[in-house]
Every structure is written in structure tokens, then in C-alpha cells.
Amino acid sequence: MENRLRNYFPLIRERKEVLKEIGESSGLQALFRSWMPERQEEFLDFCTGMKGVKILYDSFFKEIMSPEYTPGRLNHFLSLLLGKKVVIRQVLPNEGGRIADENTLLVTDILVEFEDGSLADVEIQKLGYAFPGERSACYAADLLLRQYKRARDKRNREKGKFSYKDIKNVYVIVLFEKSPVEFHSMEKEYLHKSDWSFDTGLELDLLQNFIFITLDIFQKNMENKSIENELEAWLMFYSTQDPERIIELINKYPMFRQMYGDVYEVCRNMEKVMGMFSEELREMDRNTVQYMIDEMQATIDAQSAALEEEKKRHEEEKKKHEEEIKRYEEEQKRHEEEQKKHEEEQKRHDEENNKLLEMITAQAAALEKALKRIEELERKNGSDSIK
Numbered sequence: 479m480e481n482r483l484r485n486y487f488p489l490i491r492e493r494k495e496v497l498k499e500i501g502e503s504s505g506l507q508a509l510f511r512s513w514m515p516e517r518q519e520e521f522l523d524f525c526t527g528m529k530g531v532k533i534l535y536d537s538f539f540k541e542i543m544s545p546e547y548t549p550g551r552l553n554h555f556l557s558l559l560l561g562k563k564v565v566i567r568q569v570l571p572n573e574g575g576r577i578a579d580e581n582t583l584l585v586t587d588i589l590v591e592f593e594d595g596s597l598a599d600v601e602i603q604k605l606g607y608a609f610p611g612e613r614s615a616c617y618a619a620d621l622l623l624r625q626y627k628r629a630r631d632k633r634n635r636e637k638g639k640f641s642y643k644d645i646k647n648v649y650v651i652v653l654f655e656k657s658p659v660e661f662h663s664m665e666k667e668y669l670h671k672s673d674w675s676f677d678t679g680l681e682l683d684l685l686q687n688f689i690f691i692t693l694d695i696f697q698k699n700m701e702n703k704s705i706e707n708e709l710e711a712w713l714m715f716y717s718t719q720d721p722e723r724i725i726e727l728i729n730k731y732p733m734f735r736q737m738y739g740d741v742y743e744v745c746r747n748m749e750k751v752m753g754m755f756s757e758e759l760r761e762m763d764r765n766t767v768q769y770m771i772d773e774m775q776a777t778i779d780a781q782s783a784a785l786e787e788e789k790k791r792h793e794e795e796k797k798k799h800e801e802e803i804k805r806y807e808e809e810q811k812r813h814e815e816e817q818k819k820h821e822e823e824q825k826r827h828d829e830e831n832n833k834l835l836e837m838i839t840a841q842a843a844a845l846e847k848a849l850k851r852i853e854e855l856e857r858k859n860g861s862d863s864i865k
Contacts (some may be wrong), residue, residue, distance in 0.1 A: 491746070501778060536756060596646040603654050604656060657692035705730055705731075711730065
């Protein structure tokens with residue numbers, strides 16, 4: 479296969495040269511052999527330009543996009559994303575800004591302050607966490623509280639009166655390599671920006687802003703399409719390893735050529751790049767384990783909820799069945815009472831019929847006896863007349 483990237487970046491080395499340098503160091507050789515074969519091939523592919531480097535690897539991202547050493551790059555990307563010019567004043571430490579070990583699935587987490595005092599938390603995730611909306615809301619609340627404390631302390635030092643106008647916007651910006659399931663119902667959308675509004679038209683600045691970028695969905699949407707604007711160019715820079723796409727990118731937007739040049743300069747330092755890649759593999763393993771734990775917990779929670787729902791349904795059906803049995807028994811009891819009443823009525827009717835029959839029988843017998851008496855008298859009277 480032709481290595482076209484080497485035409486643009488002559489410092490890219492050939493495979494045999496990379497393997498030769500690894501083989502000349504027992505430490506590098508041992509590290510290389512500790513990787514799975516597919517990881518060895520991945521490493522050789524991006525070092526030799528057969529595939530692009532995964533820019534979102536934490537080490538590479540910080541090397542290329544560091545707001546401390548090359549602030550213009552992240553400034554430019556965030557300005558495009560936010561739709562306004564922003565300038566990073568400083569990078570802030572994350573302690574206190576991340577809630578209790580919530581960063582286990584993060585590849586990169588950079589907290590910056592803009593010149594206007596706004597804060598932005600830029601996160602990159604290889605595997606999308608569960609409950610992305612709820613967690614991001616907590617992060618934004620955490621940033622607001624952090625900013626509130628800083629503004630209040632500053633006012634106290636200056637012996638001034640604190641005002642909530644001192645609190646500026648906070649932004650939670652998340653780039654997903656593999657997006658959570660919630661985003662896959664909108665497969666034509668890969669850029670999601672929050673837009674707060676009230677049903678009455680009331681306008682208030684609620685300060686919390688969220689931007690979610692699903693790079694896997696972006697890649698699907700870009701199949702057989704060319705890059706049309708700078709924002710698409712940045713997202714392609716973050717998400718592609720395809721040499722043809724990289725060449726298209728640097729031809730249309732030359733600023734990325736320098737960034738890729740920095741990447742391949744890093745790849746010339748074999749000890750450094752292997753250390754970076756090895757750390758990425760360890761982080762990926764940790765993230766995968768945590769992701770699997772989260773997925774398993776989500777499955778357990780879903781199964782528990784389903785079982786609870788099934789139990790509730792079963793109890794409702796049982797209750798309904800018991801009510802039907804009770805109603806049947808009441809109906810049966812009522813039927814038996816009616817049957818008993820009917821039998822009593824029948825018995826009384828039979829007794830009355832028997833009495834009537836006895837009376838009629840007695841009357842018939844008396845009538846028959848009277849008729850016999852009349853016949854005897856007639857016979858007797860007839861005999862007396864003949865004499």
C-alpha cells in the first residue's frame with residue numbers, strides 16, 4: 479500500500495526503521511512485546527503513517543492542543559464551537575472541580591478560564607458514561623459553586639460587596655469517541671448545544687451551558703462527504719485515522735499540517751512515544767473495565783426494575799384473582815341461599831299441594847260415599863215401590 483502521508487511529512491519513518499530502533503533497546507523491546515499483536519500493529523501503523531494518530535489519545539491531545547503551550551489552537555476551536563471569540567486566560571487545576579472519582583472514564587479533562595471570567599470544562603471520553611445529562615448537570619453546578627466561592631473571596635479581600643453579577647457562564651463541553659445510547663436516537667445530529675428558555679418568553683441568564691459532540695455519529699454523517707467548514711475540519715482532525723481524510727484536511731486547512739507535523743515529531747522520539755502509547759493502553763483498560771462495570775450496573779438496575787415491575791404486576795394480578803375468587807364465593811353463597819330459599823318455597827308449595835290433594839281426596843271419598851248412599855237409597859226406594 480502506498481504511504482501517501484510520507485509525501486506530506488518526510489520525517490515519517492518506515493516500518494523496518496521503527497522495528498530496528500525498538501530491537502536495539504532491551505527496554506523498548508520488552509515493552510513492545512508486552513502489547514497484544516493488534517496493539518503492536520496499531521502502534522507501527524501510526525508511527526509509519528499507514529494510519530493517522532488518534533489525536534484524542536490523552537498524551538497526544540495535550541502535546542498538540544495544550545492551552546499552556548499552544549493556547550491559540552484551543553482558543554480557535556472553542557471560539558468556533560461557542561460561536562464567539564474566546565481567549566483562555568489560564569488553565570485551572572481540577573481538584574475540587576470534579577465530583578468524587580467521576581473522572582474514571584475521561585481521557586482528557588481540561589478546565590480553563592476565559593478572559594471574561596467564564597469557565598469551560600473540556601472533556602474527552604473514549605466510552606460514553608451512563609447518565610450523561612445528569613452527570614454533566616452536576617459538573618456544571620460544581621463549576622458554578624467553585625466560581626461563586628472565588629468571586630466571594632475576591633470581594634472579601636477587596637472589602638467590597640458580593641454580587642451575583644460577578645458569576646459568569648460555565649460551559650461543559652464533552653467530546654465522545656463512542657457516544658452513549660441516548661444520542662443514537664438522533665443519528666443525523668452530532669452537535670448538541672443547550673438552549674435555555676421559558677414557555678412564557680421570560681429571559682434570564684441561567685449561566686449553565688452544555689455542548690455534546692458525538693464523534694462516532696459525526697464520522698457516519700461524513701461518509702462520502704467532503705469537509706465543508708472549519709468546525710467540521712476540527713471534528714475530522716479529532717476523529718479520523720484515514721490518511722485520505724488527513725490529506726484532504728491539510729490541503730483545505732493548512733493550519734492542521736503543523737499540528738500533524740508536531741505529532742510525527744513526537745513519533746521520532748521512540749522512547750517517549752512508546753511510553754505515551756503504553757499509558758494510553760493502561761488508561762483504555764481502566765476505562766473499559768469501568769465502562770463494563772457501569773454497563774453491568776445499568777443492566778442489573780434495569781433487571782431489578784423489571785423484576786420489581788413484574789412482582790408488582792404479579793401482586794396486582796394475585797389481588798385481582800383473589801377479588802375474583804371472593805366475588806365468586808359470594809356469588810356462590812348467594813346462589814346457594816337462593817337455591818335453599820327456592821327449595822324451601824318448593825317444599826312449602828309441595829306441602830300445600832299435598833294438603834290440597836288430601837282435602838280433595840277426602841272430599842272425593844266423601845262424595846263417592848254420598849253417591850253410594852244415594853244409590854242404595856234409590857235401590858231401596860225402588861224395591862219398596864214394586865211391592
